[in-house]
Amino acid sequence: MKINFTGNDIILDDVKCLNLDLTLDCGQAFRWEKQPDGSWSGAADGVFLNIKNEEGRFILKNTTKENFETIWRRYFDLDRDYEEICARLKSDALLSATVDEYYGIRILNQNSWEALCSFVISQQNNIKRIKGIIKKLCQTYGEALENGFYSFPDAKRLCSLSISDFEALGTGYRAKYLARLSKAVASGEIDLDKIKILSLDEARKELLKIYGVGTKVADCALLFGFGFYDAFPVDVWMKRVMAHYPDGLPACFDGISGIAQQYLFHWARNNL
DNA sequence: GTCCAGGCATGCA
């Protein structure tokens, strides 16, 4: 990867295995919006970004070097060798064609609080509604950024909301989960940063203590918000996929089963 | 009107 700082933009050359359409709209993040010019706008850690793939180069608009180095470099997982990972995954029979078909999916390193809340909201819900609820949450309680985008409100902001405040966002029966979760994180009863440095099993155990967080939500949060690439969220689609792996997950998934899961999810949606 | 959405808590065996 070559990084060019030019004026207010940052241009990335030679980024391997990054398809923005597949990565930003595959159900791991819910706030990216495709613009008429084909670029994507979104925000992370309270910072707005517009990013576009132009003839193989990635252009990050109006971004400072500091924001790139402290947020986006890690957010898009730019220092991981996805070519090598995809080559490994393709040694599995089922993924050999799927990786080619959906080449360029990366795991986004999202803010852990946003990821945890988002996947609590996502349970027994469809992606369109999930996006609508989260957008309303941010518009109502987040801070205005650029171009009509908002930050994801932190736990200190949300801990004062009542259950009916959350219900007013359309969260339904998940409102009570979000209310209690916000209070627990704001009070320090739950420390998300400490969970990041635990082992996968220990981190999972901690998240499962949270009211409204089960195995699927915990694993999604761990994978997309806590940096655990070996977390393997099992949803209704993965349960169907697992029938194709009667002996369990193959060895080539070791350490990166979460990345494999993203490809399997696409395959399942189109083939099962 | 019915069914479903990338589940979870609860109660019961």
Add this chain to the structure above:
DNA sequence: TGCATGCATGGA
């Protein structure tokens, strides 16, 4: 442990 059931909401 393992399984059945209720749960909020909106779109198909």
